[in-house]
Structures are given as C-alpha cells and as structure tokens.
Amino acid sequence: MQLRHAVLGLLDVAPQSGYDLGRAFDRSVAHFWNADQSQIYRTLDRLEADGAIETETIPQQGKPDRRVHSLTDVGRAELAQWLSTPLETLKPKEPFLARLFFAESLGVDGILALLDEREAAVREGLEQLRSLPAASGDLGAVLRMATLDAGIRQGEVELAWLRATRASVAGIEES
DSSP, X not given: XXXXXXXXXXXXXXXXXXXXXXXXXXXXXXXXXXXXXXXXXXXXXXXXXXXXXXXXEEOOTTSOOEXXXXXXXXXXXXHHHHHHSOOOOOOOOXXXXXXXXXXXXXXXXXXXXXXXXXXXXXXXXXXXXXXXXOOOSSHHHHHHHHHHHHHHHHHHHHHHHXXXXXXXXXXXXHO
C-alpha cells in the first residue's frame, strides 16, 4: 500500500481538504497507516498532477482559501484497481521489537524501562482508539468498525505480551 491509496480511499468516503485529510488519518486509519500533513499535501499534489483528483477552491473571509479535493474517474479507477489486486506480502517493520531484540546491553533495569515506555505508548494508542465514535449503518461503517476493532484487539494483546515479557525479564534479575 502507498499513501496515495489511503488518500484515495479517504476521498472516496467524502471530498476533503488537506487539513481534513490529516484529521481523518488521526481519527480513522492511524492504527494501521500514518502520515504527517506535509506527506498528505505532497501526495495531493501528485494525485492532482496524475488526474486522480480534482480540486475546488472555496474563498473564505479572513482566512486562506479552502481547497477541497475529490476523486475523478481516474482516481476511482486507480482505487478500484488497487483494491482488486492480490494482497501485498507481509513484510513487517517494528522498530520497538528490533530495539528489544538487541537490548541486552541495557541490563534488566534498562529493558524494563523500555517495556514501560512501550506500555505507556500502547495504552495511549488504545485510549485514542476507544475514544473514536462508533460507526453504524452501511457496509463502509461495518468495515471501518472492523479495522478499529482489530486495532483495539492488537493493543490489548500487546499489553498482555508486555506483561509476560516484563515478568520473564524481571525473573532473570531474581535468579
């Protein structure tokens, strides 16, 4: 998946400004895809140049003009093509696990601190996911809720794994 696919998907839900897309990332897909505002704007520029989106400029009083982006037929076709291609091979990159794998030199206290830091981040992420409003109604809402549920369940499983790992590491200290 590329960022452009996520942007096309969000614009398929509703036309949005770049700012709105940033908020949509934070409120809907952040548990499986992230992007900062500058990446979003660069992607919008490329999508517009490729003819995948069109942009309407809406004048505003006392503020910069609002640029609202929507899909074109080219953008809908690209999104449909991406959705129908075989799934990408899973090639995870998890910086925390890489750090933990090599953390022996930190000693037990350093490793426990690393686990504490990760637990705090997971708990914060879970709090954010749980605060998102529930969607209901159409098939799109069902799918959005399914991905939200996956994010929550992954966070809960990671917390259990962190507890077990902490107990194993602390047990080394006691021996």
